[in-house]
Every structure is written in C-alpha cells, then in structure tokens.
Amino acid sequence: MNFLYFVLGLAMISGISAMMKIGNNINNLMFLSTFKESDYIQSDLPIYDRKILEILNNYSGPDVDVCSYIKEKLSETLYENGEVFLSSGTQTPSSNSLFLGSCVLVNKDINHRVIIKKNNLGSFNLFSCYLKDETFCPYEVNK
Numbered sequence: 001m002n003f004l005y006f007v008l009g010l011a012m013i014s015g016i017s018a019m020m021k022i023g024n025n026i027n028n029l030m031f032l033s034t035f036k037e038s039d040y041i042q043s044d045l046p047i048y049d050r051k052i053l054e055i056l057n058n059y060s061g062p063d064v065d066v067c068s069y070i071k072e073k074l075s076e077t078l079y080e081n082g083e084v085f086l087s088s089g090t091q092t093p094s095s096n097s098l099f100l101g102s103c104v105l106v107n108k109d110i111n112h113r114v115i116i117k118k119n120n121l122g123s124f125n126l127f128s129c130y131l132k133d134e135t136f137c138p139y140e141v142n143k
Helices: 002-027 045-057 063-073
Strands: 103-107 112-118 124-130
Touching (some): 045 112, 045 124, 063 103, 063 112
Antiparallel strands (some): 103 112
C-alpha cells in the first residue's frame, strides 16, 4: 500500500513539474512575427460592408436582383458589376463552390470588391476585400 502512495506521489510531482515547465515556456515565448497592417482595416471599407449587410438583411426581392438592388441603394458611391472572367465564365475567377452563383460589385474609386451569395439558410453571405494590384480578392485564387 505504501508503494502505491509512493507511485501516486511521484506521478503528482511529475505532473506539477510538467505544468510549471509549460508555464515557464509560455512566459518566455518571443513573438517572431508582428501584426500585419491591413489596407482593408485602415480604410473605410468596413463601414461600406456594414451598410451593404444592412441592405442585405432587409432585402426580400429575387436573388438574381440583389446586386442591382444594392447598387441602387448605394447610389452615393459608384459600384459597378464585377467583370466576367474568361477562365470561369462568372464574375469570380474562383471555381470554389463557395462562390458559385454569386454576384460581384466593385468600386474602383475606393478599391472595394464585394461578393454576395445566397446561403443555405435563406440569407446572404458577403465577402469583401481591398483591391491592391489584382482585379479580384486574394482568397478567390484557385489552388
């Protein structure tokens, strides 16, 4: 019986020791990377996305007219339909099913691209990005 208590005591001491080592390792971590500044966050694009989401939440028309409706509602800013890509035949170069059946709006003045797609729950998904050098968002690249 004493041997059993001895073994349990060793196991407990080993566990406590391991937890202390983990705690010390966490305290001594050095961050090797820094926070990458985002052109999206530093712009007014999140404000436009919130406006578009508000419009989407109140939209009750046909799915195919959603982008036209948003363009009409955002008439103070110039959004136009996204270009059709030859590679996919759609407004996105992506072949990912996440974007199939979506419509795209682009505002070239503020470098904003918005992808809107009806989801399985009956509401709409919104994907957007700040356009730098490309005519589409980085997550639309086929890999």
